[in-house]
Amino acid sequence: MARTKAASVDVKCSIRAPLPKLSAPCKACSTGPPPARRYDQVMARNPVLHLTERGLYCPAGDFFIDPWRPVPRALITHGHSDHARTGHGAYLATHAALPVMRHRLGPITAEGICYAETRRIGGAIVSFHPAGHVPGSAQIRVQVAGEVWVVSGDYKTGGDAISTPFEPVPCDTFITECTFGLPVFRWQPEAAVMAEINRWWAENRAAGRISLIGAYAFGKAQRLLAGLDPGIGSILTHGAVEATNAVLRAQGLALPETRQVTIEVSAKTHPGALVIAPPAALAGPWARRFGPAATAFASGWMALRGHRRRYGVDRGFVLSDHADWAGLNAAVVATGATRVLATHGYTAAFARWLEGRGLQAGVLETAFGQTEDETAE
Amino acid sequence: MNRFAVLFQSLDGTTSSTARTLALAAYLREAPEPDRLWTIALLTGRRPRRVITAGKLAEWAAEAAGIPDWLFAESYSVAGDLAETIAAILPPAETTTNRSLSDWIATLRALSAQDEPARRAGILAAWAGLDATERFLFNKLLTGGFRMGVARGLMQRALAQATGLDEATLAHRLMGDWSPDTTTFAALITGDGAQASRPYPFCLAHPLDADPDALGDPTDWLAEWKWDGIRGQLVCRDGRVFLWSRGEELVTDRYPEIVAAAQALPEGTVLDGEILGWAGAPLPFATLQRRIGLKTVSRRTLAEVPVIFMAYDLLEADSTDLRPQPFATRRAALEALATDLPPELPLSPLARFDDWATLAAHRQAARDRGAEGVMLKQRTSPYHAGRKRGDWWKWKLDPFSLDAVLIYAQAGHGRRAGLYTDFTFALWDGPALVPVAKAYSGLTDAEFAEITRWVRAHTTDRFGPVRQVVPELVFELGFEGIAESPRHKSGLALRFPRMLRWRRDKPAAEADRIETARALLAHPAPRAYL
Numbered sequence: 019m020a021r022t023k024a025a026s027v028d029v030k031c032s033i034r035a036p037l038p039k040l041s042a043p044c045k046a047c048s049t050g051p052p053p054a055r056r057y058d059q060v061m062a063r064n065p066v067l068h069l070t071e072r073g074l075y076c077p078a079g080d081f082f083i084d085p086w087r088p089v090p091r092a093l094i095t096h097g098h099s100d101h102a103r104t105g106h107g108a109y110l111a112t113h114a115a116l117p118v119m120r121h122r123l124g125p126i127t128a129e130g131i132c133y134a135e136t137r138r139i140g141g142a143i144v145s146f147h148p149a150g151h152v153p154g155s156a157q158i159r160v161q162v163a164g165e166v167w168v169v170s171g172d173y174k175t176g177g178d179a180i181s182t183p184f185e186p187v188p189c190d191t192f193i194t195e196c197t198f199g200l201p202v203f204r205w206q207p208e209a210a211v212m213a214e215i216n217r218w219w220a221e222n223r224a225a226g227r228i229s230l231i232g233a234y235a236f237g238k239a240q241r242l243l244a245g246l247d248p249g250i251g252s253i254l255t256h257g258a259v260e261a262t263n264a265v266l267r268a269q270g271l272a273l274p275e276t277r278q279v280t281i282e283v284s285a286k287t288h289p290g291a292l293v294i295a296p297p298a299a300l301a302g303p304w305a306r307r308f309g310p311a312a313t314a315f316a317s318g319w320m321a322l323r324g325h326r327r328r329y330g331v332d333r334g335f336v337l338s339d340h341a342d343w344a345g346l347n348a349a350v351v352a353t354g355a356t357r358v359l360a361t362h363g364y365t366a367a368f369a370r371w372l373e374g375r376g377l378q379a380g381v382l383e384t385a386f387g388q389t390e391d392e393t394a395e
Numbered sequence: 396m397n398r399f400a401v402l403f404q405s406l407d408g409t410t411s412s413t414a415r416t417l418a419l420a421a422y423l424r425e426a427p428e429p430d431r432l433w434t435i436a437l438l439t440g441r442r443p444r445r446v447i448t449a450g451k452l453a454e455w456a457a458e459a460a461g462i463p464d465w466l467f468a469e470s471y472s473v474a475g476d477l478a479e480t481i482a483a484i485l486p487p488a489e490t491t492t493n494r495s496l497s498d499w500i501a502t503l504r505a506l507s508a509q510d511e512p513a514r515r516a517g518i519l520a521a522w523a524g525l526d527a528t529e530r531f532l533f534n535k536l537l538t539g540g541f542r543m544g545v546a547r548g549l550m551q552r553a554l555a556q557a558t559g560l561d562e563a564t565l566a567h568r569l570m571g572d573w574s575p576d577t578t579t580f581a582a583l584i585t586g587d588g589a590q591a592s593r594p595y596p597f598c599l600a601h602p603l604d605a606d607p608d609a610l611g612d613p614t615d616w617l618a619e620w621k622w623d624g625i626r627g628q629l630v631c632r633d634g635r636v637f638l639w640s641r642g643e644e645l646v647t648d649r650y651p652e653i654v655a656a657a658q659a660l661p662e663g664t665v666l667d668g669e670i671l672g673w674a675g676a677p678l679p680f681a682t683l684q685r686r687i688g689l690k691t692v693s694r695r696t697l698a699e700v701p702v703i704f705m706a707y708d709l710l711e712a713d714s715t716d717l718r719p720q721p722f723a724t725r726r727a728a729l730e731a732l733a734t735d736l737p738p739e740l741p742l743s744p745l746a747r748f749d750d751w752a753t754l755a756a757h758r759q760a761a762r763d764r765g766a767e768g769v770m771l772k773q774r775t776s777p778y779h780a781g782r783k784r785g786d787w788w789k790w791k792l793d794p795f796s797l798d799a800v801l802i803y804a805q806a807g808h809g810r811r812a813g814l815y816t817d818f819t820f821a822l823w824d825g826p827a828l829v830p831v832a833k834a835y836s837g838l839t840d841a842e843f844a845e846i847t848r849w850v851r852a853h854t855t856d857r858f859g860p861v862r863q864v865v866p867e868l869v870f871e872l873g874f875e876g877i878a879e880s881p882r883h884k885s886g887l888a889l890r891f892p893r894m895l896r897w898r899r900d901k902p903a904a905e906a907d908r909i910e911t912a913r914a915l916l917a918h919p920a921p922r923a924y925l
Binding site for chain 2: 200201202203204310312313321322323324325327328330331332333364367370371374
């Protein structure tokens with residue numbers, strides 16, 4: 019697969035969506051507006067997308083976006099398990115998202131699409147646009163007659179070394195995630211966080227300790243890999259992380275050398291190594307083999323001390339694949355949308371905040387963020 | 396505050412208590428003395444006087460961050476810590492400052508003397524010049540409640556490492572009525588600038604989980620009743636009387652009848668004992684509670700809730716520290732002393748036994764006396780500083796229990812932030828559920844996480860941070876006692892309620908009825924026996 023950026027995966031398609039029209043932000047409203055409305059209270063009469071028991075449905079095109087129950091035709095934003103589920107008749111996702119989906123879902127009937135490539139499905143015109151969440155992740159734009167809706171999927175505005183950067187897509191209605199939709203969430207630049215992680219690793223290595231870091235197997239793990247300094251020592255991985263690495267390397271993602279932890283590959287053979295494992299493995303018996311290791315978690319939730327203390331790790335590195343408060347607000351403004359529907363996260367607060375800023379906003383109760391993604395993001 | 400912030404980060408950046416001790420010891424060796432002293436003060440719960448209310452701080456922070464108050468409140472309920480919430484929502488610092496911890500505290504004190512606009516300006520200016528960690532710490536100074544993952548024992552260990560003094564000596568020197576204003580590091584720690592009021596560190600017992608048979612020969616032990624009041628220390632020195640609670644709070648003024656009785660004690664005497672509500676027999680803790688918060692006590696309350704100080708131990712006599720002597724020797728001296736004391740200073744009676752079966756019977760009968768079990772003390776035991784395993788045991792009765800329905804849930808704080816952990820439980824009263832208790836503890840993190848998801852999906856109403864939920868989940872509550880209480884909707888007050896287990900097997904309809912709880916009240920009233 020061709021690559022246009024050093025470590026970017028998907029990039030067969032380099033056409034970008036046109037620059038968005040920026041609308042001016044409203045003044046912060048300091049008197050409390052009424053509580054956020056449910057989506058049906060702010061929904062248009064013939065909505066482009068609406069919520070069903072199986073997921074977000076587009077009647078004009080007869081398809082679903084990231085449905086949580088089996089449907090004939092599913093458009094998938096990205097490969098995380100709360101968005102890409104098994105059992106659908108046909109899948110449509112970006113070319114770069116498909117390998118991981120196939121790896122996770124087994125044999126599926128799936129078709130790939132380039133970023134910004136338009137496709138007519140029934141009475142709808144759809145296109146996928148970079149979401150910057152993980153390699154291959156997309157926002158999905160749906161146009162029916164003159165009306166444009168965008169489903170954000172999961173996204174971050176800050177960018178990283180492995181995903182195609184988020185692009186705002188102008189629309190009338192923006193369905194946005196808001197996992198971190200509160201002002202206590204503010205991310206530092208990635209480079210600063212990676213420098214902290216490398217420093218932590220080097221200190222542990224100097225003290226003769228293994229560094230054990232919890233990160234979601236798809237996305238966060240590779241993002242860490244791309245930012246680690248391999249000059250410090252060896253990088254070992256849990257099997258789940260290594261399997262995903264293999265899929266992404268085959269796609270052309272350049273990652274530093276890693277070795278999967280086995281009986282032969284251990285703290286003894288690789289003293290001072292950094293080990294990347296999924297969060298669940300970190301808490302279980304698997305992690306005990308490394309002895310008194312220094313432990314850490316890389317997640318946006320680490321912005322809260324209480325969460326980090328609950329996980330019982332030494333360090334919490336605030337590294338998220340979701341937008342922070344500023345990112346969410348900037349993204350909403352950049353779409354120029356007049357109606358915003360908030361899904362998974364602090365939906366009620368975010369919607370109410372947007373209403374205070376003069377937008378029509380509501381909450382969309384989806385099933386996203388209710389699986390592994392919830393804690394590990 | 397840089398050095399203090401670095402200390403905080405190294406304490407906060409590891410879960411190993413060895414590493415924490417080392418980091419704190421290094422700080423206590425190297426930091427300037429006033430900072431060391433303030434650090435010790437903060438870690439032992441001595442904080443500068445409050446400059447401003449939490450409400451005002453929240454208001455100013457929300458304003459500075461440009462967010463509405465309701466959004467601040469939402470953020471706070473998710474972060475579970477006010478200092479942290481403020482540090483996180485404020486825009487990044489504009490300038491940097493490098494001032495010491497004691498310097499900042501001096502600034503805060505200066506602010507407390509000023510009017511509100513000046514205080515506001517001072518705090519906003521401070522926020523603008525501190526990075527996120529320093530801001531968090533500064534806010535902690537403003538709001539109180541410094542823990543930093545440092546328990547008392549760890550702090551004493553670190554101080555021992557830093558000074559070469561032994562831990563028990565340090566534990567004693569850190570007790571009592573001192574503040575960085577009244578002493579210096581040298582006077583407090585190395586010079587032993589003793590104050591007349593200074594209590595000894597309390598000797599604490601471990602719970603006895605197994606049969607006492609394992610404790611060996613019964614004749615090596617003495618037993619007393621375990622009373623349910625407030626553990627205290629009565630200090631008579633320099634012709635004055637000081638009454639300390641176990642939380643190291645000086646409560647002398649709240650219990651005038653004890654102070655009056657203490658005039659009968661000889662100079663240079665320190666007693667360990669229990670502040671108990673008493674009317675011929677122990678009053679329930681709920682009754683004593685009416686006096687806990689009162690700084691000045693009305694004549695009516697004095698009459699309604701009389702208190703005594705039940706003497707357990709003699710720690711100092713003739714101004715001599717008796718703690719190293721065997722318990723049996725101290726007890727004999729206490730008995731000799733107690734022969735001629737006023738009734739407000741009774742001697743804690745022994746529960747006499749020759750074999751473990753007799754003691755077990757005493758324990759079973761404890762409730763009849765208004766006690767919650769028995770205490771076992773080895774005859775040869777010195778009076779230890781703190782909780783030391785082996786010489787003192789508390790052997791409590793099994794708790795009462797009731798199956799109650801979860802009706803309200805609220806998110807926790809600190810490490811429970813974002814989890815629903817604070818619950819209100821109800822019992823059936825006819826067809827209605829009446830709240831009887833709040834409980835926060837007893838479940839695993841995994842269970843709390845599961846209940847949190849359930850609460851989110853089963854919320855029927857919200858009152859600020861409190862969610863009303865579908866009355867569906869049943870929990871077995873354990874509690875130490877039950878008393879009538881006109882202040883509670885149910886007319887009942889439970890003592891130390893906690894969750895024993897989640898009754899997944901029980902539908903809400905089968906939870907206990909209020910009559911069942913009332914029947915527990917009918918337990919024979921404690922008989923007078925002193």
